[in-house]
Amino acid sequence: MTHSARKGGGEGGGGVGAVSGWWGGGWGYLKTGERGGPRRENVKGMSARVALVTGAGGGLGRAIALRLAEDGFAIAVLDIAHAEDTVELIERAGGTATPYPVDLRDATAVEDAFDAVGELDVLVNNAAVYPTRPFVEVPLAEYDEVHAINQRSYWLAAQLAVQRMPARGGSIVNIASMTMHGGWAELTAYVATKGAAAALTKALARELGPREIRVNCVSPGAFPTDAEAIHPNPAEYNDFVLQHQALQRRGTPEELAAVVSFLVGPDASFVTGQTIEVNGGWVMT
Numbered sequence: 001m002t003h004s005a006r007k008g009g010g011e012g013g014g015g016v017g018a019v020s021g022w023w024g025g026g027w028g029y030l031k032t033g034e035r036g037g038p039r040r041e042n043v044k045g046m047s048a049r050v051a052l053v054t055g056a057g058g059g060l061g062r063a064i065a066l067r068l069a070e071d072g073f074a075i076a077v078l079d080i081a082h083a084e085d086t087v088e089l090i091e092r093a094g095g096t097a098t099p100y101p102v103d104l105r106d107a108t109a110v111e112d113a114f115d116a117v118g119e120l121d122v123l124v125n126n127a128a129v130y131p132t133r134p135f136v137e138v139p140l141a142e143y144d145e146v147h148a149i150n151q152r153s154y155w156l157a158a159q160l161a162v163q164r165m166p167a168r169g170g171s172i173v174n175i176a177s178m179t180m181h182g183g184w185a186e187l188t189a190y191v192a193t194k195g196a197a198a199a200l201t202k203a204l205a206r207e208l209g210p211r212e213i214r215v216n217c218v219s220p221g222a223f224p225t226d227a228e229a230i231h232p233n234p235a236e237y238n239d240f241v242l243q244h245q246a247l248q249r250r251g252t253p254e255e256l257a258a259v260v261s262f263l264v265g266p267d268a269s270f271v272t273g274q275t276i277e278v279n280g281g282w283v284m285t
C-alpha cells in the first residue's frame with residue numbers, strides 16, 4: 001500500500017487538498033480489525049492513518065483517542081492501565097484501535113510497542129502522573145519518576161515516532177498544563193515537566209519543520225478527570241475553578257480533544273511550535 005493510497009484521516013500528504021474523505025470517511029467508516037497487531041484497514045481495504053496516544057486509558061487521553069478515531073485514524077492506545085477499555089469504547093463506536101499496555105518508564109517496552117505499530121502519522125504525548133507533596137519533602141526518586149513519565153517519555157516517544165513517520169510528514173501534540181504559567185503549590189516536579197513539554201515542543205518544531213512534521217502543545221486548564229482527586233474537597237475546588245475561569249462552567253474532555261483534533265488535522269497545516277491554552281479563560285497568555 002502506497003502512502004498516497006492511504007485514506008481515512010490525518011493531515012494532508014502532498015497537500016491538504018490531496019486528502020479525500022477527511023470527515024466523510026470517519027466514524028462508522030472503519031471496520032473493526034483483529035486483535036494483536038496494528039489495525040489499519042477500512043472497509044474499502046485501504047489503510048487508515050495511525051495515531052498513537054499515550055495515557056489513552058485516562059480521562060483526557062481517552063477522549064483524545066475517541067475523537068481521533070472518529071476523525072478516521074486507527075488508534076494505538078498506549079497506557080499502563082485501562083488500554084483495553086479504551087479500545088473497547090472505540091470499537092463499540094465503530095472505530096479501529098489496538099491496545100498497548102505499556103509502562104512508559106520502560107524504554108525497551110516503549111520501543112517494542114512502536115515497532116509493533118510501525119509507520120505512524122500522529123503522536124499525542126499525554127500520559128502523566130501528578131503526586132503532590134511540599135517541595136522540601138519530595139524524594140529525589142519521586143522527582144525522577146515524575147520526569148521519567150511526564151517528560152523523558154515525551155522525548156523518547158517523539159524520537160520513536162519521528163523515526164516511523166512517512167516522507168510526507170506527520171504531527172506531534174504534547175499535552176502540557178496551565179500550571180506551567182502560574183505555578184501550583186506542592187506540585188513542583190509536575191509543573192516543571194509541563195514547562196519542559198512546551199519547550200520541547202518548540203525545539204522539535206524548529207528541527208522537524210523541514211521534514212513537514214508539525215509539533216504543537218495543548219495546555220489544559222481544569223478538567224474533571226481522575227487528576228482532580230488530588231484536590232480533597234471537590235465542591236470547593238469546583239467553586240475555585242469557576243471563580244478563576246471566564247467561562248462559568250466546567251470544560252469537558254471532549255472540548256480538549258477537539259483542539260487536538262484540529263492541531264493534527266488539515267486545518268492546522270501551517271501551525272507548528274505553538275501552545276494552545278484550553279482553560280475556559282483562566283490563564284490568558
Ligand SMILES: NC(=O)c1ccc[n+]([C@@H]2O[C@H](COP(=O)([O-])OP(=O)(O)OC[C@H]3O[C@@H](n4cnc5c(N)ncnc54)[C@H](O)[C@@H]3O)[C@@H](O)[C@H]2O)c1
Pocket residue numbers: 054055056057058059060061078079080081082102103104105125126127128129149175176177178179219220221222223224225226227228
Ligand atoms: N485533568 C486536568 O485538569 C488536567 C489539567 C492540566 C493538564 N492535564 C494533563 O492532561 C494529561 C492527561 O491527564 P488526565 O487528567 O487525563 O489524567 P489521568 O490520570 O486520567 O490520565 C493519565 C494517564 O496516564 C497513564 N500513565 C501514568 N503513568 C504511566 C506510565 N508509567 N506508563 C503508561 N501510562 C501511564 C495513566 O494510567 C492514566 O491513564 C496529562 O498530561 C495531564 O498533565 C490535565
